[in-house]
Amino acid sequence: MRDLPRLDVEAGTPGPPGTLSRRDALRLLAISAAAPALISGCGPDEAAEGAAHHAAARARGAVAPAVGAEPGFFTAHEFDTVRLLADTILPADDRGPSAAEVGVPEFIDFLMTDDELRGDMEERQTAMRGGLGWLDAQCRRAHGEPFVRCSDAQRRAMLDRIAYPDDAAPADAPGVRFFNRFRDYTAAGYFSSPQGMDDLGYVGNAAQAQWTGCPDEANAWAARTV
Numbered sequence: 001m002r003d004l005p006r007l008d009v010e011a012g013t014p015g016p017p018g019t020l021s022r023r024d025a026l027r028l029l030a031i032s033a034a035a036p037a038l039i040s041g042c043g044p045d046e047a048a049e050g051a052a053h054h055a056a057a058r059a060r061g062a063v064a065p066a067v068g069a070e071p072g073f074f075t076a077h078e079f080d081t082v083r084l085l086a087d088t089i090l091p092a093d094d095r096g097p098s099a100a101e102v103g104v105p106e107f108i109d110f111l112m113t114d115d116e117l118r119g120d121m122e123e124r125q126t127a128m129r130g131g132l133g134w135l136d137a138q139c140r141r142a143h144g145e146p147f148v149r150c151s152d153a154q155r156r157a158m159l160d161r162i163a164y165p166d167d168a169a170p171a172d173a174p175g176v177r178f179f180n181r182f183r184d185y186t187a188a189g190y191f192s193s194p195q196g197m198d199d200l201g202y203v204g205n206a207a208q209a210q211w212t213g214c215p216d217e218a219n220a221w222a223a224r225t226v
Contacts, residue, residue, distance in 0.1 A: 067103040073112035073125065078132050080148050082108055085135075088155060089186045099190050107189030108182075131178025138175065 071079045086099035086108070099105075111117065112125050135158070136146040143154050150158070162168055162175035163183075 067101070067106060069106050069109075071106070071109040073109050077146070077148070078129070079105060079109070081132055081135070081146070084148055084155075085182060086186050086189075088159065089183055090190055096195050099186050102190060102193040102195045104186055104189035104193075107192075108185045111185060127178065127181065131175070131182065134174050134178060 074082060082105045083100045086104045090099040090104070092098040092101065096102075108128075112128060113121075115121055117124075138161075139145060139147045139150050139154070139158055142158070143150050147155060147158070159179070161172050162179040165176050165180070168176045
C-alpha cells in the first residue's frame with residue numbers, strides 16, 4: 001500500500017478508472033496500517049501505534065496535542081514545512097478539512113517526542129529532520145528556494161519525484177523513504193482525529209439498536225481459517 005495508486009485528480013473529485021482521490025487513498029492507507037494490529041494482534045508500525053496512543057488520549061480526556069500548539073521538536077521553519085506538506089498530501093475538500101486543520105502537524109510532532117512508542121525515538125527524529133533537510137536542499141538546487149517558498153507547481157513537481165517509488169530515480173531514494181514515512185504519519189494522524197474517524201464511519205463502543213450476528217461472509221471466512 002505504500003506505493004499508492006496515481007492521484008491524478010483533485011481531492012474528492014471523480015476521475016478516470018484506476019485513480020483515487022487523495023482522501024480515499026490516504027483513508028485506505030490508514031486502514032491498512034491499522035488492520036494487522038486490530039485483527040491479528042501483530043505489532044503496528046510507529047504511525048499506527050502513534051495514532052492509537054493519540055486517539056486513546058483523546059478518549060480518556062488526557063492531554064493531547066492541540067491544533068495550533070507550539071511544536072516540541074520541530075523548529076519554526078521545519079513546522080511550516082510540515083504543515084504545508086501535510087496539507088499538500090491531504091487538502092480540504094467537500095468531505096472534510098485539511099490535514100493541518102485537524103492537527104496532523106501537531107500529531108507528527110507528538111510522534112517525534114513520544115518516548116512510549118516502540119522503536120528508536122532518536123532514529124525517528126533523525127529520519128524526519130534529515131528528510132525535511134533533503135527536501136529543502138533539492139528545492140534550493142532546482143529553484144533557489146526552500147520547499148515552503150517554492151510555487152505550488154514547483155512543490156508538486158518535487159513531490160511527484162518521490163511519491164511513486166516504482167518511478168523514482170535511484171538518486172531520490174532518500175526522499176522516497178522520507179515521503180513514504182511522512183505519508184504514513186499524515187494518514188494515521190488524520191484518521192485518528194475526530195473528523196477522520198467520522199470519515200471512516202467509526203462509532204467506537206456505541207450501543208447498536210439491533211444486533212443480528214456476524215455477516216454470512218465473516219462466518220464463512222472464519223470457518224475456512226479454523
